[in-house]
Amino acid sequence: MSVLLEVKNLKKQFGGLVAVNGVDMRIAEGEVIGLLGPNGSGKTTVMNLISGALTATSGEVLLRGRPVQAMAAHLRAREGISRTFQLVRLAPSLSAGDNIILTLAFGRKPIWGRAARERAEQVLASVGLAGQGGATVQSLNYIDQKRLELARAIAPFPDLLLLDEWLAGLNPTELRTGIELIRSLERTGVTILLVEHIMEAVRELCPRAIVMSAGAVIADGPTAEVLADPQVVAAYLGDFEHA
Numbered sequence: 001m002s003v004l005l006e007v008k009n010l011k012k013q014f015g016g017l018v019a020v021n022g023v024d025m026r027i028a029e030g031e032v033i034g035l036l037g038p039n040g041s042g043k044t045t046v047m048n049l050i051s052g053a054l055t056a057t058s059g060e061v062l063l064r065g066r067p068v069q070a071m072a073a074h075l076r077a078r079e080g081i082s083r084t085f086q087l088v089r090l091a092p093s094l095s096a097g098d099n100i101i102l103t104l105a106f107g108r109k110p111i112w113g114r115a116a117r118e119r120a121e122q123v124l125a126s127v128g129l130a131g132q133g134g135a136t137v138q139s140l141n142y143i144d145q146k147r148l149e150l151a152r153a154i155a156p157f158p159d160l161l162l163l164d165e166w167l168a169g170l171n172p173t174e175l176r177t178g179i180e181l182i183r184s185l186e187r188t189g190v191t192i193l194l195v196e197h198i199m200e201a202v203r204e205l206c207p208r209a210i211v212m213s214a215g216a217v218i219a220d221g222p223t224a225e226v227l228a229d230p231q232v233v234a235a236y237l238g239d240f241e242h243a
């Protein structure tokens with residue numbers, strides 16, 4: 001499998017705080033990887049450095065071997081990087097379909113008009129929102145807003161999908177639905193990097209996990225092995241002690 005994303009010696013400093021401290025990762029096309037770690041370990045910052053929401057203090061982000069670390073977020077989106085946000089970010093007064101159409105107009109290989117409407121319908125159906133294109137965001141319940149957020153992210157056919165705690169806040173039944181939805185995305189071949197605290201989901205979805213602690217990667221490998229790694233267990237225990 002060819003390498004889709006490579007992160008080399010990535011650092012991010014916020015004033016005196018080093019949030020990400022020399023992170024390296026290589027992700028092959030089609031992989032589904034869990035990015036784990038206790039609160040404050042730097043996971044969201046790494047996602048932001050990959051998507052372009054933040055600029056790295058130093059280091060490289062390579063997409064198919066091409067450096068993107070200096071590019072703005074919207075340009076990285078055009079290169080095929082897409083993301084969801086921890087808190088759903090949709091235009092609340094617009095309809096579900098228009099939220100997707102808006103993304104398609106400004107996204108990768110921009111489309112509009114009939115093509116955009118058709119793609120919106122197709123992608124809404126693929127997340128379980130068939131026929132809901134006319135519903136306003138604010139009329140949708142929480143899980144359906146999450147579905148829409150996912151539809152928005154996958155509409156422009158990204159190569160790399162960054163899911164930041166997309167499953168958070170779902171009840172047990174919705175969680176099953178959410179896991180199955182991510183599974184269905186995996187089958188489309190999109191590469192997925194997901195930050196997730198729900199271990200049941202990580203075990204089911206991610207053959208590989210990368211664990212961060214205090215801004216650095218402390219483990220990277222098959223999920224079951226990584227979760228049994230004494231250093232990983234200690235990092236999480238430390239988190240509980242400070243909770």
Ligand SMILES: Nc1ncnc2c1ncn2[C@@H]1O[C@H](COP(=O)(O)OP(=O)(O)OP(=O)(O)O)[C@@H](O)[C@H]1O
Pocket residue numbers: 014017019037038039040041042043044045046
């Ligand atoms: N914009 C910012 N300005 C200053 N400090 C920040 C900023 N964003 C994150 N940090 C700090 O960087 C560190 C890493 O935060 P980050 O959100 O990446 O961790 P995380 O692993 O995603 O945590 P969580 O699981 O709680 O979401 C934390 O100490 C956090 O307070």
